[in-house]
Amino acid sequence: MGMFMESVEIALHALFANKLRSILTMLGIIIGVGAVIAMIAVGMGVSQKVTSSIASLGSNMLIVRPGAATTGGVRGSAGSRKTLKYEDAQAIKKKIKDAQYVSPVVSSSFQIVNGNQNWNTQVQGVTPEYLQIRDLSVSNGSFITENDLATRNRVAVIGTTVSENLFGEENPVGHVIRVKNQPYRVIGVLESKGQSSTGQDQDDTVIVPLTTAMDRLLGITYVNMINVQVVSQEKMDEVQSNIETLLRQRHHLVGDKENDFQVQNLTSLMATLNETTTMLTLFLGSIAAISLIVGGIGIMNIMMVSVTERTREIGIRKALGATFKNIMTQFLIESVVIGVIGGLIGVAFGIGVALAISKFGGFQTVITIGPILMSFSFSVGIGLFFGIYPARKAALLDPIEALRYE
Amino acid sequence: MEKPMIELAGIKKIYYVGGQEVAALAGIDLNIKQGEFAALMGPSGSGKSTLMNILGCLDRPTCGSYKLDGQEVANLTDDELAVVRNKRIGFVFQNFNLLSRISAADNVALPLIYAGVGKNERKERARKVLDAVGLGDRADHQPNELSGGQRQRVAIARALVNDPHIIMADEPTGNLDTKSTKEIMEIFEGLHREGRTIILVTHEPEIAACASRQLLVRDGLITQDAGKGVKMDVV
Ligand SMILES: Nc1ncnc2c1ncn2[C@@H]1O[C@H](COP(=O)(O)OP(=O)(O)OP(=O)(O)O)[C@@H](O)[C@H]1O
Ligand SMILES: [Mg+2]
Numbered sequence: 001m002g003m004f005m006e007s008v009e010i011a012l013h014a015l016f017a018n019k020l021r022s023i024l025t026m027l028g029i030i031i032g033v034g035a036v037i038a039m040i041a042v043g044m045g046v047s048q049k050v051t052s053s054i055a056s057l058g059s060n061m062l063i064v065r066p067g068a069a070t071t072g073g074v075r076g077s078a079g080s081r082k083t084l085k086y087e088d089a090q091a092i093k094k095k096i097k098d099a100q101y102v103s104p105v106v107s108s109s110f111q112i113v114n115g116n117q118n119w120n121t122q123v124q125g126v127t128p129e130y131l132q133i134r135d136l137s138v139s140n141g142s143f144i145t146e147n148d149l150a151t152r153n154r155v156a157v158i159g160t161t162v163s164e165n166l167f168g169e170e171n172p173v174g175h176v177i178r179v180k181n182q183p184y185r186v187i188g189v190l191e192s193k194g195q196s197s198t199g200q201d202q203d204d205t206v207i208v209p210l211t212t213a214m215d216r217l218l219g220i221t222y223v224n225m226i227n228v229q230v231v232s233q234e235k236m237d238e239v240q241s242n243i244e245t246l247l248r249q250r251h252h253l254v255g256d257k258e259n260d261f262q263v264q265n266l267t268s269l270m271a272t273l274n275e276t277t278t279m280l281t282l283f284l285g286s287i288a289a290i291s292l293i294v295g296g297i298g299i300m301n302i303m304m305v306s307v308t309e310r311t312r313e314i315g316i317r318k319a320l321g322a323t324f325k326n327i328m329t330q331f332l333i334e335s336v337v338i339g340v341i342g343g344l345i346g347v348a349f350g351i352g353v354a355l356a357i358s359k360f361g362g363f364q365t366v367i368t369i370g371p372i373l374m375s376f377s378f379s380v381g382i383g384l385f386f387g388i389y390p391a392r393k394a395a396l397l398d399p400i401e402a403l404r405y406e
Numbered sequence: 407m408e409k410p411m412i413e414l415a416g417i418k419k420i421y422y423v424g425g426q427e428v429a430a431l432a433g434i435d436l437n438i439k440q441g442e443f444a445a446l447m448g449p450s451g452s453g454k455s456t457l458m459n460i461l462g463c464l465d466r467p468t469c470g471s472y473k474l475d476g477q478e479v480a481n482l483t484d485d486e487l488a489v490v491r492n493k494r495i496g497f498v499f500q501n502f503n504l505l506s507r508i509s510a511a512d513n514v515a516l517p518l519i520y521a522g523v524g525k526n527e528r529k530e531r532a533r534k535v536l537d538a539v540g541l542g543d544r545a546d547h548q549p550n551e552l553s554g555g556q557r558q559r560v561a562i563a564r565a566l567v568n569d570p571h572i573i574m575a576d577e578p579t580g581n582l583d584t585k586s587t588k589e590i591m592e593i594f595e596g597l598h599r600e601g602r603t604i605i606l607v608t609h610e611p612e613i614a615a616c617a618s619r620q621l622l623v624r625d626g627l628i629t630q631d632a633g634k635g636v637k638m639d640v641v
Contacts (some may be wrong), residue, residue: 321492
């Protein structure tokens with residue numbers, strides 16, 4: 001053990017004697033380790049964002065959208081986006097027994113005005129079940145009712161962000177806001193939900209009855225999508241195919257005519273996306289790992305130069321009684337020390353880059369201990385592996401030939 | 407009769423230069439007893455250094471037998487030879503061979519590292535031998551801050567630090583002026599009086615005259631073996 005610490009000391013001395021070269025050698029490792037950590041943090045960030053943004057839509061969700069399934073990124077024509085009707089949603093609710101909540105939605109962006117205050121936001125036309133399906137609650141006032149829907153009432157439920165921007169501290173319930181120059185009475189304020197996992201402000205919204213939005217605001221006869229919450233995970237596939245059968249019937253699609261709608265299963269979508277993002281993480285990680293190996297070759301290169309340069313030193317040490325093991329250890333420790341120091345700086349560098357991406361790049365990176373430990377041990381291993389050849393070369397030198405070296 | 411410390415029989419060293427054999431040593435037979443002070447003389451290229459390197463276990467002969475304290479050196483592994491160099495032989499080179507980036511004391515302590523001696527004891531012993539060669543006040547100097555004579559004294563201190571029975575020196579005064587030469591030779595004579603075996607290569611008859619035995623090497627063979635004070639015909 002004493003001998004080992006001795007060797008570490010000799011190695012540190014040698015590295016210190018050649019500061020610039022040591023730092024340049026470490027740079028390869030620093031960049032490699034840093035890149036692995038930062039890239040994996042980015043990949044895991046993307047993965048987590050995808051997962052949680054899907055999860056935030058609720059569990060056991062099916063989403064029915066108008067238009068044929070896109071193939072190869074080609075969207076259906078504009079006309080095909082009008083195929084989904086409010087009545088389709090009502091039929092799903094009525095005829096499919098395991099569809100617990102059904103929520104058709106239309107949405108569009110509008111300027112909302114209260115006196116001399118105005119605010120641009122997304123206006124959603126929904127039915128009462130939207131409250132359950134999105135797990136919302138009203139903190140003040142009430143939500144949209146079946147009655148509002150039937151009579152196409154001009155009423156609105158607003159999020160806290162909209163409330164603050166239009167009313168400040170005042171209680172907005174009972175006041176009238178103007179959307180597209182039409183007066184809407186505020187009947188409720190949503191409980192604040194804060195930011196979504198994607199960084200969206202979930203409180204920046206105005207909710208009106210679906211029928212009001214379709215007829216009075218947008219002048220359309222179709223809905224943008226229908227959210228369906230299924231009673232349980234096991235029923236997902238069954239409900240999905242039942243919806244497809246029902247809608248084909250309702251849309252008079254016979255024979256092998258293509259669907260003019262699509263039903264997405266969020267759970268299976270999530271599994272696919274998870275696979276993709278895992279691939280992405282692995283891909284980023286392995287590209288970065290290649291730079292680590294390049295860094296290792298840099299260590300080997302410098303160690304070879306160092307052994308040649310110090311041939312006389314090796315000769316002197318051997319003449320004074322250093323064994324094969326002594327010299328081998330001395331040079332191996334030197335390259336492992338490069339791996340350790342470079343690895344430590346690289347870890348700090350990688351964490352710094354990941355944090356900087358989080359702060360300035362506008363999306364969350366995920367730093368976990370796994371990639372840090374892995375890339376650090378990898379860099380130490382690389383120091384060891386790429387040090388073996390030069391160290392062996394040094395240890396095998398013949399003392400007389402080494403002493404004669406100019 | 408007492409067994410000799412060093413027994414050489416038929417030692418040859420053949421080099422191959424450009425496909426041609428060069429016999430640096432052509433079959434040396436030589437015994438050196440414990441406590442002797444032997445001076446090797448001979449013209450340049452006669453094979454003195456080659457012989458010293460073999461005696462110092464730095465190099466191996468092409469053929470022949472070398473017994474050190476009765477043990478056949480050819481049978482030892484490289485690592486065992488390293489131990490012999492470390493513990494039993496102190497070697498002094500013509501060009502000092504000090505490590506330039508560490509202090510005189512650290513240079514002297516180097517063999518102790520490989521002998522497994524602890525740090526504090528190393529420091530203490532290095533100071534002691536530096537004192538003995540009169541360089542106690544220069545312990546913290548780097549080699550390039552010392553004169554040639556001082557460097558050679560550091561090298562001698564290093565050769566002595568593990569308390570070896572044999573001191574070997576290849577032209578230890580070859581790079582030194584007369585005054586330094588005298589100081590160095592006094593050290594060697596002192597070591598001889600302490601009872602150590604000394605083998606030394608020199609070109610100067612005055613130095614050889616200090617030795618108890620003079621050996622003349624010529625063309626890889628020992629051609630003359632004489633006692634103290636005999637005038638050798640080196641040319
Ligand atoms: N590595 C080598 N390769 C080839 N020939 C060598 C080698 N080392 C020594 N020789 C040859 O062996 C012979 C003896 O050399 P050595 O160095 O022993 O001479 P020396 O007596 O020490 O001379 P000097 O007094 O000049 O130091 C010389 O002819 C030299 O050319
Ligand atoms: Mg010589």
